[in-house]
Each structure stands twice: as C-alpha cells, then as structure tokens.
Amino acid sequence: MQQPRTELLQGTLDVLILRTLVPGPSHGHAIAKYIQRTSEELLQVETGSLYPALHRLEAKGWIAASWEQSDKGKRAKFYRLTALGKKQLKAERSKWQAFSRAMELILNPADQEAQ
Amino acid sequence: MNFFNRRRKEQELDEELQFHLDEEAEQRAAQGLPADEARWAARRNLGSVALVKERTRDSWGLAALGQLARDFRYTVRGLRQNPGFVLTAIATLAIGIGINAMVFTVTNAVLFKGFPMVERPDRLLYLSSFDGCCVSYPDFLDWREQAKSFQGMALVHGIRSRLDDQGGIPEWFDVTEVSADTFKLVGQQPILGRDFTEADEAPGAAPVAILNYGFWERRFGKDPSVIGRSVRLNGTPASIIGVMPRSFTFPQKLEFWVPLMKTPHVMKRVNRNTWYAFGRLAEGVTAAAARAEMATIGKRLADEYPLTEKEFPPVVQTFTEFYLGRNAPLIYGSMWGAVGFVLLIACANLANLMLARSIGRSREISVRIALGAGRWRIIRQLLIESVLLSSIGGFFGWWLAKWGVRAYELAMVDHQSWLVVDYAMDTRILFYLIAISIATGILFGLAPAARLSKLDVNSTLKDGGRGSTGGGHAKRLSTILVITEVSLAVVLLAGAGVMIRSFLNIYNTDLGVDLSNTLQAGLELPPAKYPSQESRQAFFDHLRTRLEALPGIESIAFASRLPTWEPQRLPFERDGAPPVERSSRPRVARLLVNPAYFRTLRVEVVAGRNFTERDAATSLPVAIVNQSFAAASWPGESPLGKRLRFYEMDTPGLWLTVVGVTSNVVQSTVATPEFAALVYQPHKQLPIASMSLIARTRVPPETLTASFRREIAAIDPDLSVWNIVTLEQVLKGRYWNSQFYGALFLMFAAIALLLASVGLYAVIAHSVSQRTQEIGVRMALGGTASDIRSLVFKQGMIPVGIGLGAGLAASLAVNRLLEASLIQVSPSDPATLASVAVVLLIAATLGCLIPARRAMRVDPIVALRHD
Numbered sequence: 001m002q003q004p005r006t007e008l009l010q011g012t013l014d015v016l017i018l019r020t021l022v023p024g025p026s027h028g029h030a031i032a033k034y035i036q037r038t039s040e041e042l043l044q045v046e047t048g049s050l051y052p053a054l055h056r057l058e059a060k061g062w063i064a065a066s067w068e069q070s071d072k073g074k075r076a077k078f079y080r081l082t083a084l085g086k087k088q089l090k091a092e093r094s095k096w097q098a099f100s101r102a103m104e105l106i107l108n109p110a111d112q113e114a115q
Numbered sequence: 116m117n118f119f120n121r122r123r124k125e126q127e128l129d130e131e132l133q134f135h136l137d138e139e140a141e142q143r144a145a146q147g148l149p150a151d152e153a154r155w156a157a158r159r160n161l162g163s164v165a166l167v168k169e170r171t172r173d174s175w176g177l178a179a180l181g182q183l184a185r186d187f188r189y190t191v192r193g194l195r196q197n198p199g200f201v202l203t204a205i206a207t208l209a210i211g212i213g214i215n216a217m218v219f220t221v222t223n224a225v226l227f228k229g230f231p232m233v234e235r236p237d238r239l240l241y242l243s244s245f246d247g248c249c250v251s252y253p254d255f256l257d258w259r260e261q262a263k264s265f266q267g268m269a270l271v272h273g274i275r276s277r278l279d280d281q282g283g284i285p286e287w288f289d290v291t292e293v294s295a296d297t298f299k300l301v302g303q304q305p306i307l308g309r310d311f312t313e314a315d316e317a318p319g320a321a322p323v324a325i326l327n328y329g330f331w332e333r334r335f336g337k338d339p340s341v342i343g344r345s346v347r348l349n350g351t352p353a354s355i356i357g358v359m360p361r362s363f364t365f366p367q368k369l370e371f372w373v374p375l376m377k378t379p380h381v382m383k384r385v386n387r388n389t390w391y392a393f394g395r396l397a398e399g400v401t402a403a404a405a406r407a408e409m410a411t412i413g414k415r416l417a418d419e420y421p422l423t424e425k426e427f428p429p430v431v432q433t434f435t436e437f438y439l440g441r442n443a444p445l446i447y448g449s450m451w452g453a454v455g456f457v458l459l460i461a462c463a464n465l466a467n468l469m470l471a472r473s474i475g476r477s478r479e480i481s482v483r484i485a486l487g488a489g490r491w492r493i494i495r496q497l498l499i500e501s502v503l504l505s506s507i508g509g510f511f512g513w514w515l516a517k518w519g520v521r522a523y524e525l526a527m528v529d530h531q532s533w534l535v536v537d538y539a540m541d542t543r544i545l546f547y548l549i550a551i552s553i554a555t556g557i558l559f560g561l562a563p564a565a566r567l568s569k570l571d572v573n574s575t576l577k578d579g580g581r582g583s584t585g586g587g588h589a590k591r592l593s594t595i596l597v598i599t600e601v602s603l604a605v606v607l608l609a610g611a612g613v614m615i616r617s618f619l620n621i622y623n624t625d626l627g628v629d630l631s632n633t634l635q636a637g638l639e640l641p642p643a644k645y646p647s648q649e650s651r652q653a654f655f656d657h658l659r660t661r662l663e664a665l666p667g668i669e670s671i672a673f674a675s676r677l678p679t680w681e682p683q684r685l686p687f688e689r690d691g692a693p694p695v696e697r698s699s700r701p702r703v704a705r706l707l708v709n710p711a712y713f714r715t716l717r718v719e720v721v722a723g724r725n726f727t728e729r730d731a732a733t734s735l736p737v738a739i740v741n742q743s744f745a746a747a748s749w750p751g752e753s754p755l756g757k758r759l760r761f762y763e764m765d766t767p768g769l770w771l772t773v774v775g776v777t778s779n780v781v782q783s784t785v786a787t788p789e790f791a792a793l794v795y796q797p798h799k800q801l802p803i804a805s806m807s808l809i810a811r812t813r814v815p816p817e818t819l820t821a822s823f824r825r826e827i828a829a830i831d832p833d834l835s836v837w838n839i840v841t842l843e844q845v846l847k848g849r850y851w852n853s854q855f856y857g858a859l860f861l862m863f864a865a866i867a868l869l870l871a872s873v874g875l876y877a878v879i880a881h882s883v884s885q886r887t888q889e890i891g892v893r894m895a896l897g898g899t900a901s902d903i904r905s906l907v908f909k910q911g912m913i914p915v916g917i918g919l920g921a922g923l924a925a926s927l928a929v930n931r932l933l934e935a936s937l938i939q940v941s942p943s944d945p946a947t948l949a950s951v952a953v954v955l956l957i958a959a960t961l962g963c964l965i966p967a968r969r970a971m972r973v974d975p976i977v978a979l980r981h982d
Contacts, residue, residue: 027131027134027138028131028134028135029134029135029138029139030138033142046162047132047135047160047161047162047167048162048163048166048167048170049170051128051131051132051135051167051170051171052167052170052171052173052174053174055171055174055175056174059174059175067127070134072141074134074137075130075134076131076134077127077130077131077134
C-alpha cells in the first residue's frame with residue numbers, strides 16, 4: 001500500500017521546481033524524484049504536469065535548459081536556475097511563507113492564544 | 116515559430132520523455148523488478164505519452180498555433196472525404212451570408228451613410244412645405260433668419276438646361292440651381308476655379324456654372340483651361356467658373372450647378388418654385404429640437420402671411436425620410452430582419468447536417484477521446500470545421516452580395532436615377548461579413564459540440580459504431596432545429612405574402628382611366644418667354660395641332676395633373692348655398708384639361724356635354740364635375756346648369772356653370788386610392804404654364820418619343836421637356852416601391868422556404884438511413900409499404916406542424932410591424948396565411964416524400980444483413 005498523497009495546489013509546482021534547482025542543474029526525472037523524496041512521498045508530481053511546467057518556466061526565462069551527459073553517461077535535458085528565476089523564487093518564497101503562516105494562524109488559533 | 120525549429124523541439128521532447136521513461140524503468144529495475152516489467156511500470160507511471168506531449172506543447176505559447184495548424188489540416192482532410200456535405204454547407208452559407216451582406220450594404224447606404232463626400236451628412240436636415248417640394252424664396256429667407264437650430268441653410272432647385280459649347284450640338288442636362296452657400300454648408304469647395312458668391316445670385320448678374328467632375332471629364336476631357344470658358348446655357352452666354360471634386364454630387368445626380376437667381380418672380384412669396392432647403396444643425400442641437408423650432412416659425416409665418424403660408428407649414432426631414440420616404444427605416448429594418456431569419460435557417464440547417472455528421476463520427480471521436488484527446492480539443496476541432504466552412508461560405512457570399520448590390524443599384528437607378536446613394540462595399544461591410552461568417556460558424560458548430568459533451572465513450576465504442584446510442588438527445592435537438600426553421604420560414608412567407616397582397620391591391624386598383632397606348636410628357640413654359648395667357652394658349656394650340664398631325668396619334672390631351680397625382684384643392688362655393696365662414700369653406704380638387712382629355716383617357720361623359728374648343732377665354736366660364744362631386748353637392752338633382760365658383764387668395768373667381776358630369780378618376784396617391792370629388796375647368800379659360808401632355812396612340816407609344824421631342828423643339832427649342840414616357844410607365848413608378856420590396860421579400864421568403872425544406876429533407880433522409888435496419892425488421896415482420904411511409908411522414912410532419920403553428924402565431928405579431936407599409940390588407944389576412952400554410956405543407960411533403968420512397972424500397976434481407 002502506498003501512503004496517501006497530497007494533491008499539488010495550483011501554482012505550487014513552479015515554485016517547487018525552482019527550489020529544487022537551487023543546488024544545481026537537474027533533469028526532469030530527478031526533479032520529480034527529489035520533490036517526492038523531500039516531501040516524504042507526500043507530494044506526487046504527475047509527469048503530465050511536470051513537463052508542461054518545465055517548458056513553461058523555460059519560456060518565461062526563469063530556468064534555462066541544455067543537453068548534457070547524465071551521471072550514467074546518457075544524454076539528458078538539464079535545467080538550471082537563471083538570475084531571473086532566483087529573483088522569482090525569492091518573491092515566491094516570501095509569498096508562500098506569508099501564506100502558510102496565515103493558514104497556520106487561522107487553522108490553529110489555540111496556539112496563538114497560548115503565546 | 117518556423118517548422119524547422121518546431122520539428123527540432125518535437126524531437127527534443129520525444130527524447131526528454133524517453134529519457135524519463137528509461138530513468139524510471141532503471142530505478143524500478145534497481146528495486147528488483149524484471150526488466151520488461153519495470154518498463155511497463157514506468158510506462159503506466161507516466162500515463163498517456165500523447166497527452167503529456169500535448170499538454171507540454173500547449174506551454175510553448177506560440178506553438179499552440181502549430182496545433183491549430185494540425186487541427187486545420189485534419190479538418191481539411193476530413194472535409195475532402197465528404198464533398199457532398201461540403202458543397203451543400205458552402206452553398207447554404209454563401210446564400211445566407213451573401214444576402215445578409217447585401218442587405219446590410221444597402222441598408223447602411225440608405226439609412227446611415229447619407230450623401231457621399233458631404234461633411235457629417237447626418238447633421239443635415241431637409242426642409243420643404245410638402246413631402247419633397249416646394250419652397251418659396253422669401254419663406255426660406257425667413258426660416259434662415261429666424262431658426263437658431265441651424266448653422267446655415269441653403270436652397271436648391273433642379274432644372275434641365277440646354278448647353279451649347281462652341282459648335283457642338285446643344286444637349287439637355289440635369290442641372291441644379293443652388294443658393295450661394297450650398298457648397299460651404301456641405302463642406303466642399305471647387306478643386307478648380309471658384310465657388311459661387313452672393314453677387315452671382317443677383318438678378319442680372321453674368322450667368323456662371325460650376326461643373327461636376329464626371330461631366331468635366333466626359334465633356335471637356337479634364338481640361339483645366341475650361342475655367343473662364345464661355346458656353347451657351349439655354350441660349351445665353353455663361354462662363355464656367357469651377358469644377359467640383361471627383362464623385363461629389365449634391366443634392367442629386369447632375370452635370371453642373373448654377374446659382375439660384377433672385378429674380379422678381381422667384382422672390383414672390385406665393386411662388387413656391389424651388390425644390391427644397393437644407394440646413395446644417397448647429398452644434399449640439401437635435402433634429403427633434405430643430406423640428407420643434409421650425410414648427411413655431413411656421414406658425415408665426417402663418418399668422419403673418421395667412422394667405423400664402425397657412426396651408427404650407429415647413430416640413431423638416433432627415434435624409435432617409437426625405438429621399439426614401441417615411442417608411443424607409445421600417446422597410447429596410449424588416450428587410451434586415453428577413454435576411455437575419457434566412458441566415459438563422461441556414462444555421463439551423465447546418466447544425467442539423469453537422470449533427471448528423473457527428474453521429475456518423477461518434478466512433479472516430481470516441482477513439483480520439485480514448486487515446487487522450489481532451490474534450491475541449493475535440494470541440495475545438497468541430498468549431499474549426501464549422502468556422503472553416505462558414506468562412507468559405509462567407510467568401511462566396513461576398514461575391515454573391517456584390518452581385519446582389521449591383522442588381523439592387525441598377526433597379527434603384529432605373530427607378531430614381533437622380534438619387535445619390537453610395538452603395539460601395541467598403542471595409543465596414545467586409546468587417547460585418549467576417550463577423551457574421553465567424554458567428555454563424557460558431558453558432559452551427561455548437562450543436563454537435565453540445566452533443567459531444569454528453570457522448571459516452573465506453574458505450575459508443577462497444578456499440579457497433581453506428582452511433583445509434585446517444586441518438587435520443589441528438590434527435591431531440593434536430594427536431595427542435597427543424598421546428599425553428601419551419602417557423603422562421605413561415606414568418607417570412609407570411610410577411611412577404613401580405614406585402615405582395617398589398618402590391619396586388621395597388622396594381623389592380625381601378626383608376627377610372629385606360630392607360631394602354633398613352634404617352635405623356637411634362638411641359639413647363641418659362642414665365643419670361645410666355646408672360647401672357649394668350650402666348651401660352653397659342654403655344655398649346657400650336658403644339659396640339661402639330662402633334663395631332665403625326666401619324667399614329669389618335670388624340671392629344673393636356674391636364675394640369677396626371678391621374679393619381681393630387682391636384683390643387685381650392686375653397687369653393689355653390690350658387691345658392693348658405694354663405695359660410697372663410698375658414699370653413701369646403702375645398703375640392705380642381706383640374707385644368709382640354710376637350711380631348713376625357714376621350715384620350717377613356718373617361719366617360721355620363722351627362723351633359725364635353726368641353727369644346729369654343730369654351731375659351733371670352734365665352735361663358737364652364738365646368739365639368741365628376742359623379743362623386745355631383746352626388747355630394749347636389750344629391751338627387753341634376754348638376755347640369757348649376758353654378759359654383761372657386762376662391763383664390765380669398766378672392767372669388769367667376770361663376771362656373773356645370774355643363775357635364777363624368778365618370779370618376781383616381782386623383783389621389785395609389786396607397787389610398789379613392790374616387791374623390793373633382794371639378795374640371797377648360798384649360799383655355801385658365802391657361803396655366805405647367806401642363807402634362809397625354810397622347811393616345813394607335814401605334815406602340817414608345818415609337819413616338821423621338822418625334823414628340825422633335826415637334827416640341829420645332830416650336831420652341833429652348834423649352835425643357837421632362838421625360839417623355841408612357842403613362843403606364845409613370846404610374847408604375849407610383850407603385851414601384853411596393854412591387855420592388857414585395858418582390859424582394861418574396862425572394863427572401865422563397866430562399867427561406869427552400870432552405871427549410873432542404874433541411875427537413877436532410878434530417879428525414881438521415882434518419883431513414885439510420886433506421887434502415889429497423890425498417891427492415893418492420894418489413895420482415897409484415898409492415899406494408901404504406902406503414903413505412905406513414906412512419907417516415909409522421910416523423911417529418913409533426914415538427915413541421917408544430918413549426919407551422921408557431922410560425923403563424925409569430926407572424927401575427929411580426930406582420931403588425933409591417934402594417935404601416937401595407938395597403939388595404941390586414942396584417943393577419945386569412946387568405947395570405949392560409950396560402951402560406953398550403954405552400955409550406957407542399958414543400959414539407961416534398962421534403963418527406965423522397966426519403967419515404969427510399970424507406971419503402973428498403974430490402975429487408977439487405978437491411979438485416981447490413982453490418
């Protein structure tokens with residue numbers, strides 16, 4: 001049995017991809033696996049959403065792609081963060097932090113009272 | 116994005132996804148799965164490759180165009196396999212869109228464009244004393260001075276002039292006399308030479324003329340040195356002072372303009388000789404405000420000059436009202452509505468065709484959905500197909516419209532050659548055409564698209580692919596479409612029907628005269644050359660003698676008004692009747708005629724005697740009355756020997772002794788024909804200058820036109836003669852409108868009927884072909900041919916019956932809108948509605964008959980073996 005997975009919220013995939021690319025360039029499959037692993041398998045990235053998102057981000061200029069050798073010596077399309085993408089990630093991150101803090105405050109008001 | 120680039124991108128995407136699959140499979144293999152199982156698992160994990168690819172392509176932005184191009188190619192391929200459907204669809208659409216564009220062009224030209232080359236023509240209003248004519252110069256001066264609603268006002272008058280330029284043969288041309296500021300008011304000025312000035316209008320000023328560009332081109336070969344050249348206008352030297360810009364003509368089609376001279380004759384308030392005035396509304400003033408102000412001014416003038424003004428209050432009209440009649444917005448509006456209906460019928464037809472087609476394609480579409488095509492993609496595909504069809508239809512429709520507008524223009528020019536209307540099909544028309552083409556495509560493409568949203572992929576794929584499931588919904592939709600088509604066609608037929616009835620009523624009206632073999636001409640003797648009654652009398656006598664001498668002429672008549680034209684109505688008094696207040700004196704129409712008039716038009720003298728040539732200026736003043744007048748004035752008595760007299764300018768004329776009674780003649784507009792009371796006086800006892808000549812001929816009247824012209828020119832070469840045509844032709848012009856629009860509506864209705872019955876046929880035929888198997892079973896179980904026929908007919912005639920009922924009910928409401936333009940026919944005329952029902956049922960029967968025969972010929976063996 002697989003553990004229950006959470007659907008990705010609309011618009012969250014973009015920021016996840018950007019964050020995944022911070023350490024260095026990566027290809028599509030690795031990006032999906034990374035997100036899955038890092039979220040403790042809570043988030044499942046559909047291939048049907050991943051590649052459209054990658055191509056969309058590329059078109060926006062937030063990430064750039066180049067064909068390189070993978071660690072197993074095969075040709076793969078590697079994506080890396082651009083300067084524009086870094087700026088975008090910063091903006092998105094603070095937006096998400098504000099958002100998750102707001103969600104937290106509303107969903108767990110008791111914590112707030114306790115403080 | 117170019118294709119090379121695109122292809123590379125596609126390859127890269129393939130490679131990228133392949134890499135993804137390989138990676139996934141490798142990882143799963145590493146977890147201990149056998150190699151090919153790992154591959155399958157990776158595949159399942161990825162889902163539909165096609166879908167992933169498609170969604171990724173969507174994110175390429177501009178690349179969506181590539182997908183569109185692919186859908187487009189797919190559509191074209193699909194359509195090429197079905198040329199019959201494509202031809203039907205394109206023909207239907209070309210007709211529907213074409214006549215819409217045509218009517219839009221015409222309506223736009225007539226109702227909204229106004230005069231071409233005139234600045235803000237919508238701000239011009241036309242002022243007259245009646246509908247169209249006439250104004251006296253002093254009235255105009257008062258209006259211009261007092262009216263604050265207008266920036267300016269000018270006066271125009273159309274005439275015919277004889278131009279003789281150095282040795283050429285003198286020819287008659289259409290000319291307009293204009294007051295000096297006319298061109299300034301319409302915002303145009305000569306491209307060569309100068310405009311008219313006030314000095315040109317003064318009596319005795321040197322005659323001048325400004326040329327129309329086209330005339331300058333034709334007659335003078337665009338020679339710029341024409342400015343200052345001296346020509347002979349009506350026998351007097353005049354100089355050309357200017358040329359107006361190309362394609363500018365105002366206020367009618369003409370060859371040149373001359374100043375409207377302020378001669379003493381023109382400057383008399385009683386002489387309503389000029390055509391009409393026009394004014395440009397001042398900034399921010401509405402037509403309604405101007406109308407109200409002019410009404411006030413009219414009342415003031417009536418108080419000031421009761422004798423000349425009381426009966427002639429100013430009439431203020433817009434371009435459309437003035438040149439095309441008060442009913443024009445109604446007529447053109449309903450024309451637009453009618454072709455809108457035709458287009459809707461065409462749409463419903465195509466929706467049905469598409470629906471039938473989509474049922475046939477259910478399997479193909481289900482397969483595509485199963486393979487991962489999104490529903491939106493499929494719907495888009497269908498819309499591409501319908502919009503492609505309607506665009507091609509629109510393309511052909513454009514040519515159809517062009518041809519239609521040309522035919523319309525020719526018909527209009529034939530009828531009103533002087534009228535300036537710009538029928539050019541400009542970009543606005545093109546946009547309209549494109550807009551309705553696309554809208555039509557979307558509209559009829561939505562029907563199958565809507566059906567698709569309910570398509571159940573699984574059952575369609577299981578079902579042998581004939582698409583009989585899901586048919587219930589489609590059938591209902593298609594029945595509704597048939598009902599709609601039929602009711603729209605019925606509304607159109609009923610509208611056209613009452614209009615044709617109305618025309619036939621006019622056409623068959625007994626006018627009281629015999630029009631066959633008659634030729635007529637309008638004559639107007641200029642007051643300068645024929646100042647006295649004797650000179651005018653001498654002219655008419657001379658003319659009559661000369662014309663009567665022509666071979667083929669039976670008699671020559673003169674009349675102050677042609678039949679169906681309203682004569683002057685004068686206050687009168689009967690001898691012995693109790694005197695009445697001046698203002699409440701009864702009025703009656705008075706005609707001046709010569710003795711041959713009654714004989715010429717076959718009007719019977721029922722009592723007493725006809726006029727004779729001896730009823731002249733010096734003899735006893737006499738009159739002949741018609742039966743209506745006799746019955747109204749002296750009921751039960753013989754009118755012979757009774758006396759009456761007319762009042763002119765409040766002064767009683769001589770007592771006239773009634774010497775005869777004639778049968779009745781219609782002297783009112785054909786729209787409201789009636790045998791009103793009439794009094795005739797001999798023209799010899801009151802020889803006015805403006806008369807109509809009517810000849811009865813023994814030969815076809817047209818053959819005498821040239822000799823008429825020659826004889827008139829032999830007596831007075833300077834005399835302008837208005838068109839010499841048969842009386843029948845002139846009267847045809849009187850009911851031309853109802854004939855023309857009636858015919859036009861009938862044409863639209865016929866197209867609608869044709870489309871609706873073809874639509875019905877298509878639906879029934881399709882349904883029969885879908886039910887071949889069922890019919891085969893019925894026959895195998897003992898169903899007779901007539902059972903099958905009634906099965907098919909029931910399916911066809913039920914929606915037709917509902918549509919007919921709904922259409923008739925709607926036409927009762929719609930026809931009420933037409934009421935204003937109908938003559939002597941009720942908008943809910945039962946005979947018309949009954950014939951509409953009969954015509955429709957015949958058409959519908961034909962539409963059902965062919966598929967029914969096909970159904971009856973179904974061979975049960977073949978049908979049951981059928982797939």
